[in-house]
Structures are given as C-alpha cells and as structure tokens.
Amino acid sequence: MEWLMNLNKAIEYIENNLDKEISNDEAARIACCSTYYFQRMFTYVTGISLAEYIRRRRMSQAAFELQRTEQKVIDIALKYGYSSPTSFNRAFQNVHGMTPTAAKNMGSILNAYPPIKFSVEVTGGHVMSYHIEKKDAMRIVGIRTPLVEDMGENHKNIPNFWKETRQGMNFQKICSLSTLEPRGILGISVYQNPENIFYYIAAASDKPILEGMYEYEIPAATWVIFKTDGHFQESVQSVFQRFYKEWLLFSGYEYAGLPDIEVYPIEEEKPISGYSEVWIAIKKKEN
Numbered sequence: 001m002e003w004l005m006n007l008n009k010a011i012e013y014i015e016n017n018l019d020k021e022i023s024n025d026e027a028a029r030i031a032c033c034s035t036y037y038f039q040r041m042f043t044y045v046t047g048i049s050l051a052e053y054i055r056r057r058r059m060s061q062a063a064f065e066l067q068r069t070e071q072k073v074i075d076i077a078l079k080y081g082y083s084s085p086t087s088f089n090r091a092f093q094n095v096h097g098m099t100p101t102a103a104k105n106m107g108s109i110l111n112a113y114p115p116i117k118f119s120v121e122v123t124g125g126h127v128m129s130y131h132i133e134k135k136d137a138m139r140i141v142g143i144r145t146p147l148v149e150d151m152g153e154n155h156k157n158i159p160n161f162w163k164e165t166r167q168g169m170n171f172q173k174i175c176s177l178s179t180l181e182p183r184g185i186l187g188i189s190v191y192q193n194p195e196n197i198f199y200y201i202a203a204a205s206d207k208p209i210l211e212g213m214y215e216y217e218i219p220a221a222t223w224v225i226f227k228t229d230g231h232f233q234e235s236v237q238s239v240f241q242r243f244y245k246e247w248l249l250f251s252g253y254e255y256a257g258l259p260d261i262e263v264y265p266i267e268e269e270k271p272i273s274g275y276s277e278v279w280i281a282i283k284k285k286e287n
Helices: 004-018 024-030 033-046 050-068 075-078 085-098 150-166 170-177 233-251
Strands: 130-135 137-148 185-193 196-204 214-218 221-231 253-255 260-264 273-284
Touching: 004 024, 004 033, 004 050, 004 233, 024 221, 033 050, 033 150, 033 185, 033 233, 050 075, 050 085, 050 150, 075 085, 137 150, 137 170, 137 185, 150 170, 150 196, 170 273, 185 214, 196 214, 221 233, 233 253, 233 273
Parallel strands: none
Antiparallel strands: 130 221, 137 196, 137 214, 185 196, 185 260, 221 273, 253 273, 260 273
C-alpha cells in the first residue's frame, strides 16, 4: 500500500501549506509520480479535482478564522493567497454560499471540508472483467486537443471535443484509418511534459497521416484491458476510478505512466453507449 502512504504524505504537505504557496509539482514529487498523473489519480480517487480540493480546504480554514478571530476579511484573504477581495469573495461564496462578511455572524451556516485521508476501503461486490496482454509499440493517427494539469477542466473540455468531432468530417476519416489493434475509434490521453499534454481522438493505423492530423507512437507495454457496457462516458470514468481504488491495490502491478486508451466501436450511427474497452499500461511492482 506504498502508493496510499505517498498520497497521504502529499495531502500532509498540502495541509501544512494552506496559508502558503502550494506547488502541485512538489505534491506530485512527494506522491512519487508526475504532476499530471498525480492530479489525474487524485481526481478519480476523490471525485474532485486537486485545485477544487485545495480551494475547499482553504475556504474551510478561512471560515473558522472569520468566526473565531477579529481579523479583517482582507487579511484572511491575503493569508490564503487571494490578493484581490473580489476573487476571495467569489471563492468563499462558491464554497459557503455567502460572503465572508456575512460569515462573521454567529449562527451562519457554513460548510466544512475536512482533510482527505486515503485508506483501504471495503469495496468490490461488482465484477471487473479484464485480461492482461503484452503489445508491441502502436502508432496512432488522428486529431488532438491540448489538455491542462487541472483535471476538472479536462473533464469539461474532453466531452466537448468528442461532440465537435462526432458532428464534423474528421470522425469518419479517423474511422477509416483503423487498421491495427486495438480496432475502433480511440480516445487517448498523452502526457509528454507539462507543456505537451494532449487528448487524441484517433485510430491505430499503418496508413499515411491525413491533412490536419497528427501521429504518435505508444511504446511497447503490458496492458490491463477492461471491458464495459453502458453509457460511454460514465462507464469509462467508472473503470478508471475502480482501477485506482480497487484493482491496483491488490493486483501486484503498478501504473506504468503511459497513455491511457479508450476503445469505442466504429458504427455509422455514432452511438453514445454500448460495448467499449479501457486499456491501461501496467508494470510489475519492484521488490
């Protein structure tokens, strides 16, 4: 359970720096992973983005101080990293539903968000169908959109990217490129460095690149492949969540840090539900 211990150490770092600058890179270093992977994993395990968690924790502490001290609102705003009263008011109201000034009154109903503690839960009960395969390097060809390290923003932008693609001419072009395994239209999150994060809608292909498209080679790897059946977005999100919270804990493997692959069927009616797969690269834990 070493990765759980590392996550808790990262949370401890965040807690100790709520009134200081918090470095996502430092939190990720403590968790022993890349910044992008840390934020991705955090979002799937907790259900909220890292940025939103930090905001909630800071506003929880700010609310306590507003009621138990005589400090001015502007002083507390500055303490928690808000140089603008307007931005502090907005953040505070998003968490508590009232202004910081109103929160000073005893009897005000506020929302407290305690620190997260990662631990092994009693989970399961629902089957996770999977198999493990070794695959050579695969070449993908398709279109892409830039991602950011805030997973909350990505979860908003990726569905919009799919919607635009499905309504445009590129969808059928990408479908026609699918010549290699995994067959289908693919959604792929590619992290190369903090300035080079993309989500691809692509196909595994040996065909030439079409105009306006990009190619990328995913290294040879061992993959755990999960099968799902249901609404695509909900099914895929559920697989990633259960991978981190259940499968990974007891499998004897660890995450390999390669691009994650979502595999969807190629059909004329462009369905939004049905059979799909999630491919996640893994590696055996080092002794």
